[in-house]
Amino acid sequence: MADRSTRRRVGIGDVAARAGVSHATVSRVMNGNTTVNSAIAARVQAAAAELKYKPNPVGRSLALGKTETIGIVVPDLSNPTFQSILRDVSIAAARDGYRVLIADSSEVSSEEAILAGEARRRCDGVVLCAPRMSQDDLEELAPTLHPLVLINRTTEHSSTPSLVVDYGHGIQQLGAHLVELGHRRIAYLTGPERSASNVQRLRGLEKFVQDYPEVELQFIPGGNTYDAGNEASDAVASCGATGILVFNDVAAMGLLHGLSERGIRVPEDLSITGYDDMPFARYTMPGLTTAAVPITQLGSLAWRRMREHIKQADAESPTDHFEPHLEIRGSTAPPKA
Amino acid sequence: MADRSTRRRVGIGDVAARAGVSHATVSRVMNGNTTVNSAIAARVQAAAAELKYKPNPVGRSLALGKTETIGIVVPDLSNPTFQSILRDVSIAAARDGYRVLIADSSEVSSEEAILAGEARRRCDGVVLCAPRMSQDDLEELAPTLHPLVLINRTTEHSSTPSLVVDYGHGIQQLGAHLVELGHRRIAYLTGPERSASNVQRLRGLEKFVQDYPEVELQFIPGGNTYDAGNEASDAVASCGATGILVFNDVAAMGLLHGLSERGIRVPEDLSITGYDDMPFARYTMPGLTTAAVPITQLGSLAWRRMREHIKQADAESPTDHFEPHLEIRGSTAPPKA
DNA sequence: CGACTTTTGGGAAACGTTTTCTCAGGATGT
DNA sequence: ACATCCTGAGAAAACGTTTCCCAAAAGTCG
Known part of the structure; x- marks a missing residue:
């Protein structure tokens, strides 16, 4: 089963063997640790390139205790508002090397808490859009989810950043x-x-x-x-x-x-x-x-707050307010006399 | 640092200790393995419930070699077509307990291959929407991504299921x-x-x-x-x-x-x-x-194909065709005489 | 009641990394 | 030339699970 000639993914051990060094050294090189002799580093780089080695993110996540992924819980992906938030969060996060895992609760508010919990376990943080969740449930759930960013909700406990539209x-x-x-x-x-x-x-x-x-x-x-x-x-x-x-x-x-x-x-x-x-x-x-x-600012700001809390658990948790502004078009006019 | 009184997540070991059994037994119970005495099983369940134990998915993924997550690469999340695909794939996958990781290439086709590779490493499979990628790049990339489902593209190598709209x-x-x-x-x-x-x-x-x-x-x-x-x-x-x-x-x-x-x-x-x-x-x-x-069928069928290939690497790989049909509304009429 | 099978649960290995610890050996200083 | 410092790399532990392998206990049959 552990037949390495068959289709097994190339691991850090293979690179180590090829470069004639230990796992540890390969890891150090891959992570830009400077305490390694440049000649050896070059040899490792070469070996890695030849084998097309890419570190396994799951192993990495386990060792590091972080996944470089955030979850986003939305009630309905066919709603343009959430599509927009999802997109902007995703792009902002990608810019910092993070990915987004989506959880669509299909408007079933009882699922939201479960999905959020699962997402949190797989990710480094959760952006939660749960417009229907009761305030009590939210208060109970929020502390278990940190780092957490709330969209259009707030909690008593003040360590959760919120983005709310007025x-x-x-x-x-x-x-x-x-x-x-x-x-x-x-x-x-x-x-x-x-x-x-x-x-x-x-x-x-x-x-x-x-x-x-x-x-x-x-x-x-x-x-x-x-x-x-x-x-x-x-x-x-x-x-x-x-x-x-x-x-x-x-x-x-x-x-x-x-x-x-x-x-x-x-x-x-x-x-x-x-x-x-x-x-x-x-x-x-x-x-x-x-x-x-102003939905565009919302997504990227959500990510910024998330990033702050991932980096530093006790970062400030302001509530960001968004003021809608009137956009007058053709569908309104004086009433008939 | 490994101070378990402070905020460390409860692990399988804690449950084992509380139930007075070994890690192995807890794992067996959690996975519904029936070869465990029902009295002990109950004790373990109780301990798990008291501690609110939930298995760490990263550790699980490492041991199991699967993440129960699939990646989806789209060129632009603001495009309604891809929003729709994303949503349907996500819902269909969720029904089978899988999650979706999104990768938005922002229309930069050179990014698509990289994103797809990264997604694949984190996930059990990839759904690829890459309308701009050159056929050569696609042929080269596809074999490295299996299980892979292509949307609106096909490859020579016939082991990749495709869903194409005519x-x-x-x-x-x-x-x-x-x-x-x-x-x-x-x-x-x-x-x-x-x-x-x-x-x-x-x-x-x-x-x-x-x-x-x-x-x-x-x-x-x-x-x-x-x-x-x-x-x-x-x-x-x-x-x-x-x-x-x-x-x-x-x-x-x-x-x-x-x-x-x-x-x-x-x-x-x-x-x-x-x-x-x-x-x-x-x-x-x-x-x-x-x-x-017929975009709705597309997302759920994409997931079905994906699931087949995750379960069984050499599953059949048909190319599914979708025929658009005319939808006549008010924007067309005979020309002015 | 003893030999043989079946259950059952523990120990340990495995998954693929990162990181701490440790120590060999070269450089430096006196 | 000797003690000391530093550099750099390997061994091993850690992350949290699952699962293989075995041994002990329990059950079965003659």
């Missing part, structure tokens, strides 16, 4: 925008009920109605998918509002499509806003007025 | 669709020059002009991004063609937007087709006529 503020801006255009009857097409960012939007809307007592705000159950937005079309069409705040761009696009099929024109008959400013938001017709989340 | 056929269908609508002057807005799937489209177009000698086909340099499509707007507007075949949906959407800004109406003034049928293609206004690539 969803409440963004929705207020969108609401204010509609009011300025003259809308008084406004509806919010909600997101997933237990989503943390949906709750933030609801809080923002509470403030919004305080600031503008003249508006009449109603809530229509929605979701965070195209289909959810699309299926809400009838409810939206008959609700009497002239301006619709939709949970996110994806649902807004579903709604946009549904309305167009019903002959309702946007923005002439109804103003629609999205949320996120995902890449395609500008490509709808009309372009979607939305709150732009 | 891009040539799809573009012929799109062309035929335009001809049937009455278009005679048609342009192809090309993709990246060295992209394998672009080459396939070009081959398909050769056949297309043979089948329809009456059409006048011209080529306009484009790309695979929104911006590339958008920037080609002027060239497209002034080329005299009435129907435009665009490399993919993303570029088509960029073009659509650019044309709309210039006051050119689609499909009244110009018919546009995309390619891929990405999720948003139906949400543009007008909806994009496109060749739908």
Whole structure:
């Protein structure tokens, strides 16, 4: 079985034998340890090159106690927001020689804790996007996961860096925008009920109605998918509002499509806003007025925080805030007289 | 340093000590080996549970020679096609207890081989999407990567399963669709020059002009991004063609937007087709006529092939073909008289 | 009740590295 | 010429598992 003439991977021992030195020396050379005679080093390099030796990362990880990999837990990889985060984290991490292991919890929040734990065991740290996890579960889980970076969540225990988007503020801006255009009857097409960012939007809307007592705000159950937005079309069409705040761009696009099929024109008959400013938001017709989340900075900053905590367990753990800004496009206009 | 009272992770040894048995027995219990007395097994289970013991996957991987992880190399995670593949592969693999490590080559084809090699060393197999890699490089690389599954590429050496979309056929269908609508002057807005799937489209177009000698086909340099499509707007507007075949949906959407800004109406003034049928293609206004690539089957089938080869190195290696089908929406119509 | 088989669990090797410890030998200083 | 320092490389331990090999215990059969 240990037949080395057959297809066994070339190991450090093979290089050592070929260069006529010990394992240890080969290891030293491969890791740029300078305490080795340059003539021998050259011989080892040559042997390694001839055999095309590459250190086995698993053995390396075991000895070093680190994998140079981080895990990222997302609720749904088909969601553009998480795709974007994943991509940016991955690129930022790659720049520092780290890789990313993905764990898609498929929106099953009970899986998130398990997946995160498994990921953590395989990786040097975890980036956790768990919008639905209860706060209690999060508080319990977080300490076991360090180094940990949270996206859009925070914990009591302050040693975990968080990156949070101020969803409440963004929705207020969108609401204010509609009011300025003259809308008084406004509806919010909600997101997933237990989503943390949906709750933030609801809080923002509470403030919004305080600031503008003249508006009449109603809530229509929605979701965070195209289909959810699309299926809400009838409810939206008959609700009497002239301006619709939709949970996110994806649902807004579903709604946009549904309305167009019903002959309702946007923005002439109804103003629609999205949320996120995902890449395609500008490509709808009309372009979607939305709150732009500066998602690009988010991924790379997440990695920066992660790196700091990997290097130094007690690094500072600030909560980074991201302010969405209004992106006004064609889907909003003054209401019909 | 090996101070076990401080924050060291609980290992198999701790469980063994607590249960009053040896490492070996704990390992047997954890792996469901039935040759262990049920009373002792229960004791071990209890000890493991009390200590919250979870086997260290790195040690496990080293002993077992497998990581239960596969790598996936993609040229660009912001491309919806690869996002989709990644997601589906990830979900399918997760169902069998495998994880996915991502490697984004950022469109740098010289990186692809290196990334793939590194991924392979860390994983039990690699799914490779390398549309730009030269055939020679691919032939040289492929044997070193097994188990390997190729997306949209094939190799001579027949032990590598491939999943290929017949891009040539799809573009012929799109062309035929335009001809049937009455278009005679048609342009192809090309993709990246060295992209394998672009080459396939070009081959398909050769056949297309043979089948329809009456059409006048011209080529306009484009790309695979929104911006590339958008920037080609002027060239497209002034080329005299009435129907435009665009490399993919993303570029088509960029073009659509650019044309709309210039006051050119689609499909009244110009018919546009995309390619891929990405999720948003139906949400543009007008909806994009496109060749739908059955991308969902692709990811899960890729995993199935991978699993077969992980289990059994000499498993069959078929080339799976995917036929795009025409998806006719609002962006195509008869040309102006 | 003894010989022979079967269970069962421990010891030790294996997986492929890195790193500490140790010591040989050359250089240096006096 | 001798003691001392330093350099550099090998031996061995460590990382955390799984699994092979064996011996002891237990069971079976005549």
